[in-house]
Amino acid sequence: xxxxxxxxxxxxxGSALARSQAARRRRVLDVTLAMADRGGFDAVxxxxxxxxxxVALGTVYRYFESKERLLLEANVEQVELLGERLxxxxxxxxxxxxxxxxxxxxxxxxxxxxxxxTAAMVRALGSARPTEADAVARISTSMGQIITAAMHAGEPxxxxxxxxxxxxxxxxxxxxxxxxxxxxxxxxARDLERAARLLIA
Amino acid sequence: xxxxxxxxxxxxxGSALARSQAARRRRVLDVTLAMADRGGFDAVxxxxxxxxxxVALGTVYRYFESKERLLLEANVEQVELLGERLxxxxxxxxxxxxxxxxxxxxxxxxxxxxxxxTAAMVRALGSARPTEADAVARISTSMGQIITAAMHAGEPxxxxxxxxxxxxxxxxxxxxxxxxxxxxxxxxARDLERAARLLIA
DNA sequence: TAGGGAATTAGAACGTGTTCCAATATGGGA
DNA sequence: TCCCATATTGGAACACGTTCTAATTCCCTA
Numbered sequence: 001x002x003x004x005x006x007x008x009x010x011x012x013x014g015s016a017l018a019r020s021q022a023a024r025r026r027r028v029l030d031v032t033l034a035m036a037d038r039g040g041f042d043a044v045x046x047x048x049x050x051x052x053x054x055v056a057l058g059t060v061y062r063y064f065e066s067k068e069r070l071l072l073e074a075n076v077e078q079v080e081l082l083g084e085r086l087x088x089x090x091x092x093x094x095x096x097x098x099x100x101x102x103x104x105x106x107x108x109x110x111x112x113x114x115x116x117x118t119a120a121m122v123r124a125l126g127s128a129r130p131t132e133a134d135a136v137a138r139i140s141t142s143m144g145q146i147i148t149a150a151m152h153a154g155e156p157x158x159x160x161x162x163x164x165x166x167x168x169x170x171x172x173x174x175x176x177x178x179x180x181x182x183x184x185x186x187x188x189a190r191d192l193e194r195a196a197r198l199l200i201a
Numbered sequence: 202x203x204x205x206x207x208x209x210x211x212x213x214x215g216s217a218l219a220r221s222q223a224a225r226r227r228r229v230l231d232v233t234l235a236m237a238d239r240g241g242f243d244a245v246x247x248x249x250x251x252x253x254x255x256v257a258l259g260t261v262y263r264y265f266e267s268k269e270r271l272l273l274e275a276n277v278e279q280v281e282l283l284g285e286r287l288x289x290x291x292x293x294x295x296x297x298x299x300x301x302x303x304x305x306x307x308x309x310x311x312x313x314x315x316x317x318x319t320a321a322m323v324r325a326l327g328s329a330r331p332t333e334a335d336a337v338a339r340i341s342t343s344m345g346q347i348i349t350a351a352m353h354a355g356e357p358x359x360x361x362x363x364x365x366x367x368x369x370x371x372x373x374x375x376x377x378x379x380x381x382x383x384x385x386x387x388x389x390a391r392d393l394e395r396a397a398r399l400l401i402a
Numbered sequence: 403t404a405g406g407g408a409a410t411t412a413g414a415a416c417g418t419g420t421t422c423c424a425a426t427a428t429g430g431g432a
Numbered sequence: 433t434c435c436c437a438t439a440t441t442g443g444a445a446c447a448c449g450t451t452c453t454a455a456t457t458c459c460c461t462a
Contacts, residue, residue, distance in 0.1 A: 016460085045449085055410080057413090128380075140383070198364065216430085267419080268418095
């Protein structure tokens, strides 16, 4: 549970100011996710987020410099949550390939089960600008860790890291394709499985 | 030169109406590319495109349903052009791996040489919606063909196609990462080379 | 408990993608 | 050649992300 750093630290700080700020931030994030869940990127409108979270529009912008950042931060948490879930019930399979495929499939199912929220995340990822680089990096790092963890216990080798990185990229590109309407969710699963089998001997 | 279907057919049609329409369309596309080249996605403003192309704003929208579509169509041509360039001077190397790496490197250099235009394309790709699915598909298909062509002459096998698809996805995701400021152009080249070497035994 | 500095608020305002419309220009067919 | 469908135009209008400001509220500290 020691993965998240910033937000949690603030929560622990007993100062009343910090506490109310953390609470506000949380409310905004929650509202954002809820709205993204039903309607995707376009359904998340800054004015609405502010109104529903009970804060002023300017306050939302004080916490999140842009709509993309807001959506990215909300989804960093989600992906990290996904990582924890996957750890709780470890991937099945005796071979590394099998475990990785299993984990990728589960991740895929988990994401496509909330299509609008995922679409919103992907669109934010796809139109991210350098200011949001750190949030984008956090997401792909999380995904990379999920994959290396599935390979085997202990430190991943150089090669493991390279393979995980490629799989993360295939994962991202597949999602972009899916959100862009190029192909359906079954194609994501197929592509990921094929990539895993080709990369992990 | 028989790859492009729609637009060229129209050009061949001698009707005066069709000819002036094709000319307008071309002007808009050219202006779009020029603007994207210096300033990226944000520098392409619909009003400016219309003004500089000498047409009304409504006319731009008659030809291209959205800014994303406009940028995508303009870049489909560019990627197809890239494909032709790469065919003119065939990739170097006796092994398939070498040829693919060569082609990927050249494609990468070609794209990062016009950073703003590429950034605009990637951002359009990343925020594409299902309405633009066909344009997105054309771009990744082109890239896929570039890669399979580099592998060997003749029909690509099932496995070739799968590998090419993965490499296309890595290519796309790398570009997204680059545009998003996560990593520099040298990382794209490194990732692509590693992926190619891992996938093509 | 009073003062001061920071956070928050409400709302106006701006930029740009997108839509809409009435008026006009254009080109093909009778 | 004249007429009509249709493409084009100019510009207003709208939506939403983003910025800005003046007034207000909140909390820490002396």
